[in-house]
Amino acid sequence: MEVLYKSTRGKQAAITASEAILKGLSEDGGLYVPTEIPKLNISLEKLSKMSYQEVAFEVMRCFLTDFTEEELKDCIRKAYDSKFDTEEIAPLKEAGGRYYLELFHGATIAFKDMALSILPHLMVTAAKKNQIKKEIVILTATSGDTGKAAMAGFSDVPGTKIIVFYPKNGVSPVQEKQMVTQKGNNTYVVGIHGNFDDAQTAVKEMFNDKEMASLLDREGFQFSSANSINIGRLVPQIVYYVYAYASLIRKGCIKEGQEINVVVPTGNFGNILAAFYAKQMGLPINKLICASNENKVLYDFFSTGTYDRRREFILTNSPSMDILISSNLERLIYYISGQEASICSELMNGLNQGGAYTITEEMKEKLSDFYGNYCTEEETAATIAKVYKQSGYVLDTHTAVAAGVYDKYEKSTGDTHPVVIASTASPYKFSRSVMKGILETVEEPDDFVLADRLSEISGVPVPKAVQDIRTAPVLHDCVVNVSDMPETVLHILGIR
C-alpha cells in the first residue's frame, strides 16, 4: 500500500513521503500527515527476535513507501551505528517494577538523537530521489538541545551543511560547550546577541526571504529544516515503541498481544504522538500517558478540551519540556476531527490569533486513549530521590516528571498493566538538578565534578559524550548581532 502525505490544514494534493521530508512544513502552515496510518504487517513475535535496526526497517517501510528497501536499509545502517554507546540502541531497563526505555544512548545523550541520527540520511536520499542536485543547508535556531543533536546528525553527511544559531547568554555552560566543540567540516555554530525568540524569528524570516532563496538557488544551495514537525523526525520515533514492546516479549515480561501502558514526558508532543501512531498501527497499548511539568498546558487540554497558551512561561529543571505551543498536537487534532482539514485549520487559527481553542465534545470523546497529568518541581525532585532510594536507578529530570505522573495515574485508577516509561535524557545531562534531587543540597560549583559524584553513587560510568567535551577544543567562536544573521549565512556559504 502506498502511503501519501497531506497537510493538516489544506486541500492540496497529497505528496510522497520523500517530498514531505524535503518540504518539512506545508505551504499552508499545516503539518504533513499520512493519508492513512498503515498497520504493522509482521507479527510482534517475529519482531521480538529482531535487532533495533531490523525493527526500524519493518516499521519505517510501512510509512516511507517511496523509499526502496535498499535506500531505507542504507539510511538505517548509517544512523544506528557506533554513534550509540550500546548495540541495543534503545535498551529497556527494569527498576521498581517499571520498564524504562532508555532513549539516551546517542551522541548527545537525549532522545532527539533517535530521530536526528537518521533524518540527514533520509533527507539526502529524498533529494536524490527527487532529482535535487543542490546542496541542502539546514538552518536551525536552538535553545540548547536540538541544535547539538541536529549537528551531530548532519556532521560530515555529504551534500549537506548545517548552521546553528543560539542565544550567546541563553544556554547552559554544558550545552554551549557541547555545541562549540562540534566537529565536522560542514557544521557551523553562531552565537547571537539576543534571546532564543530573536534567533527563531530571524531564521523563519530567512526561510521566507524570496530574494535570498533565489540567490541560494543560483549558487546551488537550498534551505531545509530539521525541526520536530518534519515527518522524517516523527516516523523514526514510532520504531522505539514497537522495539520496546518486542523487548518485553523477548525478556518474557509479557505475552504477545498483552496490553501495556506508555508514559511520555512531553513538550512539543512529538514523542507521544509517535506512540499514538504505534497504537494505531496495531501495537497493543492501553493508555498513552502524557506527562507535563509546571507548563501544564497539555494537562489542562486533556482535562477541559480547551488549549490555552495565554499563561506565564515557567522555567523549570526539565527545560526541554518548557513549551506552551505543542506543535505536534495539531496532528492529533486533525485525527480526532475525522481528518477534516477545515476544522483543524480553524482551530489553529484560533490559537494563532486568540491564543486558545476549544474542541467539541465529540472530538474530546476520541481522546480516551490518553491520560494527562503534571508534576511540580518539588514532586519531580522527590521522584528522583524516591526511585533512587528504592532501586538505585537514577532518573533525569524529564523522565522523573513521567515517573511522578505515573504514580498519580496508578493511585487514581489502580491500573496494573505493565508500563513502559520513555526515558528521554541521561541523568548526566542534568547532573546538578539530579544530584539536588538525591542529596537535597549541592555545593560543588563544577558540573563535571558533579558528574563524577553521580557516577560514584549510581554505579553508571560517566558517558563518553560528557567525558569528551571536558577537554575538547573550542572550534566555533563566532558571535553576531541578530540583524547580521543573513549576511553571516551568505558568508558561511561563500556567496559573499
Ligand SMILES: *Cc1c(COP(=O)(O)O)cnc(C)c1O
Ligand atoms: C525534547 C525533549 C522532550 C519532549 O519531547 P517532545 O517530543 O517535544 O514532546 C522530553 N525530554 C527531553 C529530554 C527532550 O529533549
